[in-house]
Amino acid sequence: MPSSTAPYHAHHRFARSSVLKLRPILNLIRNRYADEAMNILKHLPHRGARMIEQVLKSAMANAENAGVREVGSLVVTDARGDGGPMFKRLMPRARGTAYMIRKRTCHIHIGLSEDFASDSSTRFEASQAVESSPVKAEADADTSAVAANA
Numbered sequence: 769m770p771s772s773t774a775p776y777h778a779h780h781r782f783a784r785s786s787v788l789k790l791r792p793i794l795n796l797i798r799n800r801y802a803d804e805a806m807n808i809l810k811h812l813p814h815r816g817a818r819m820i821e822q823v824l825k826s827a828m829a830n831a832e833n834a835g836v837r838e839v840g841s842l843v844v845t846d847a848r849g850d851g852g853p854m855f856k857r858l859m860p861r862a863r864g865t866a867y868m869i870r871k872r873t874c875h876i877h878i879g880l881s882e883d884f885a886s887d888s889s890t891r892f893e894a895s896q897a898v899e900s901s902p903v904k905a906e907a908d909a910d911t912s913a914v915a916a917n918a
Contacts, residue, residue: 776881779823781865782913783819791872796808802844803841849877851875
């Protein structure tokens with residue numbers, strides 16, 4: 769199991785939800801301040817948001833116990849969900865066959881750190897790369913050509 773590189777972290781292992789349901793929620797809070805991430809999670813209607821919210825609260829409490837004064841100003845640098853073991857059940861089907869039902873579990877990891885510079889620079893560079901991509905330039909050229917013909 770890979771450990772988190774963030775100095776303050778918490779995890780929920782064997783959470784009774786599929787990781788596919790949790791990953792979009794984890795993507796929402798990654799690279800955000802802890803207070804902002806809590807606000808986002810509070811207003812989401814998903815059951816997985818409640819699980820992630822508990823893990824985030826635990827990571828914030830771990831940081832507070834370590835001596836951090838402004839826990840809300842920490843940044844969620846590590847927000848990931850990994851697949852866990854599956855409960856396997858059989859469902860009887862026609863003609864004596866059976867289908868496997870996989871009840872999935874996952875492991876939720878949240879890491880908080882104080883430095884935002886390394887993460888924000890990579891986010892800024894990624895947004896600049898999307899803005900200057902050749903596909904976008906071709907699309908802009910096509911729309912300007914259509915506008916000139918009209």
